Structure formats: structure tokens, C-alpha cells
Amino acid sequence: NAGVMQNPRHLVRRRGQEARLRCSPMKGHSHVYWYRQLPEEGLKFMVYLQKENIIDESGMPKERFSAEFPKEGPSILRIQQVVRGDSAAYFCASSPPRQTYEQYFGPGTRLTVT
């Protein structure tokens, strides 16, 4: 069974460019969560999605950030007009439909904004 897959693993963008981060959940998992980890800090929840639905986006910055989980294909976290403060590790996690199950994390995408 393949685990949660994220790509790219490392992404370098200049200020003002767009960053697209992809996440493929584990087989059979229909829930996807995105978290951000700034250097030397804990993980912060960003958004929770199910197929074609955003369930909770209370952790997403109001501007420049968006997320989707289409019927086919991976979940995408999109950051427009990146700034230096967006440099962080972005982790995706997935879980099966039942609430009691743990979330399995992908290896993360390390975004560096120059």
C-alpha cells in the first residue's frame, strides 16, 4: 500500500510567483488535511477537504491561498504571489471516512521563497 504522496518534495519560488503543492491520499482515504510548519514551530492546521468539498478552511489565510480536492486527481494547495513568510514545510495528511482513525502524513513539501 502506497502511503500519502506529496510532490514536489522541495520547491523554490521567487517572490510574486505561484506555488502549487500536490497531495495524493492513501488508497481508500477520502479525507485530506493540509498543515503548515514554520521553522522551529509546531504544525498549524490550514484546511480540511473531502472529494469536491471544503469542510473546514478556518486555518487558511484569507488571501492568496486556496485548496481543492477534485473528483479525480490529487488535492492541490495553491499559493499565489508568494512572499518570504510563506517559506515553510507543508504537510498533507489523509484519513479514512471514520472520524476515530488517525491521520497519516505525507513526506511534506518544503517551500523556499527567495
Added chain:
Amino acid sequence: GQNIDQPTEMTATEGAIVQINCTYQTSGFNGLFWYQQHAGEAPTFLSYNVLDGLEEKGRFSSFLSRSKGYSYLLLKELQMKDSASYLCAVKDSWGKLQFGAGTQVVVTP
């Protein structure tokens, strides 16, 4: 909102026992999780408590008291490879995890 508190760093020697405490204040509770994270890597699941009491899994045990908003992770027979950050996380009613800042455990020879 939610508040998750855990110590920043703990140091212990190989073979010893270390207990990492976590206190939380939440507006919804659907379980408490402990994850291990080595530097530059993804968090890996260690334990899950939703009812009061102790859950034991090999060298790792986790305890929960819902009335006190308190949990601990106990690491026994410490090994050098246990040097990592340990993250306490509370799952809310919607399913998302709220993480503490993590406790860096340093194991010395």
C-alpha cells in the same frame, strides 16, 4: 479555540524513562494523538487516546484524563533513535488536529 501546552525540551540518558506532559483546553474533543517527528521528516503516529486511562504499546505508553485536560506520553528504555520532537495533538469535532508546539527529546549516551 484550543490551547495545547507541552514542554519545549527534555533531556534524558539512554535506557532511562521520560514522561512528556501535555495539557489542553478545547471547545470540542474527539481524541488525543501523539506523533513523533524527526528533523526534516513527516510526523509518524504513535498513539491515540479517546477514553480516560493508559494505553500501552511496546516501549511507549500514553495516558489521558479528560476531566483534567491532561495527557502524557511515557517513553521507556530510551534509545538514541528516540531523539526527536514529540507532538501532542487534539482532534476536534470536525476531525482536524490542533497541535502543540512539540517537545524536543534529546537522548544522551
